[in-house]
Amino acid sequence: MKIIILGDCHFGVKQSSDIVALHQRRFFDSLIDYGNKNNIKTIIQLGDIFDQRKNINVKSLKTAYCVFSKLRDHGFTFHTLIGNHDIFYRDTLEITSSELLLGEESNFENIKVYKEPTTVDFDGCQIDLIPWICSSNEEKCLSFIANSKSPVCCGHFEINTFPVLFRIEFHGGMELQTFRKYKRVFSGHFHIPSQKDNIVYVGTPYQLTWADVESKNGFWVFDTETFECIQVLNDDVYYKILRYNDKEKGVTTKPTEVNLKDCYVKIIAENRTNQLLFNWYLNKIYEQNPAEVKIVDSDFQFGLDEIGNIDETTLKLSTIDIINQYVDSMEIGFKEPLRTFLANLYTTAMTQSEEE
Ligand SMILES: [Mn+2]
Structure with missing residues (x-):
């Protein structure tokens, strides 16, 4: 059989922004479409259904319930394991939002929560479902993995x-060797899709923040007979970078060639010497009803001048790069x-919310 492998959903991210919710719902519509067309009705979701550990906003609950009702009504079975955002206490899985809101006592008899x-046997293929590992379940989970024949x-x-x-790169966690015995490993948690040896980080199905601007998001399809897995890309990219330059011909991104409706837009203004032209440019962008437009004057941006492409541009803009360059410039040996x-500190800070 074929199974859809789905990464972190994070309903309620960005203070339950309507724009993110719109793209989340859009993604699930296309997922349901895909499943119906290809007759794939089983989903394994790898944790982090909700964004907030301690409080769930009514609006994000509404978005999630709309999505899960649709999945139920279309006959999808949804297996979800507990992620670090699904737990109330940091060191135990005692209270989880997934169980409470989607588990046995909910209206979603098609959802199975694993804490x-x-x-689980999927058509003869044994798949281990391991929840988020924290101090209280570490021993149990690690010995489960060590003794498993799946x-x-x-x-x-x-x-x-x-x-x-x-x-x-992440350091300070589990070693790749821990998973060597498996033919295939799928993990949630890190939001950027990546693959190494037998391990696939499936990534978030859609963009969530500017940190995902370069990400190739989507879901994965796993074949339990051939063990093949493929990524199905989500083409609803809604974080977009445009470049504006009225001195150099051919550099400016034409607003008419990019769909900007309901998108987060960042204009990298490398040269704006002609204010009239720039105003016209902005008008063309606003005509498309973007969700938000930010203008970044490259003169004021750290290291932007010698940049040639979008990848580099966004990389040079990231906080983590600035931190790294600072460390590089220090005269120390470690x-x-x-x-x-x-x-790690930065990532922790970015994934905590005002909840703490
Ligand atoms: Mn996550």
Whole structure:
């Protein structure tokens, strides 16, 4: 059989922004379409259904319920394991939003929530579903993995050397060797899709923040007979970077060639010497009803001048790059551990909310 493998959903992200919710609903409509057309009705979701650990906004609940009702009505079975955003306490899985809102006592009899390490038989293929590992369940989960005979494992892991942000590898978590016994491992948690050896970080199905601007988001389809897996890309990209330059011909992104409706737009203004032209340019953009437009004058941006393409532009703009460049400029002998420490600190800060 074929199974849809789905990454972190994060309903309620960005203070339950209507724009993000719109793109989340749009994604699930296309997922349902895909499942119906290809007759794939089983989904394994790898944790982090909701964004907030302690409070769930009514609007994000509404978005999630709309999505889950549709999945139920179209006959999808939805297996979800607990992620670190689904738990109330940091060190135990005692209280989880997934169980409370989507579990056995909810209206969603098609949803199965896993908070214990469990092996599930999917048409003859044994798949281990491992929840978020924290101090209270670490021993249990690790010995479960060590003793398992299943060929496939799904979880919400922190595995070393995978990208936690662009160009930033994670360190201080689990080793790749822990998973060597499996033929395939699928993990949620890190939002950037990546692949190394037998391990796939599936990534978020859609963009959530500017950190995802370069990300190739989507879901994965896994074949339990051939063990093949493919990524189905989500073409609803809604974080967009445009470049404006009225001195150099051919540099400016034509607003008419990009769909900007309901998108977050960043204009990198490399040269704006002709204010009339720039106003016309902005008008053309606003005519499309973008969700938000930010103008970044490259003169004032850290290291933007010699940039040739979008990748580089956005990279040079990221906080983490500025931190790294700062560390590089320091005269100390332990730059690598410091970089890792600061990257972990930064990631932790970015994934905590005002809830704490
Ligand atoms: Mn997540």
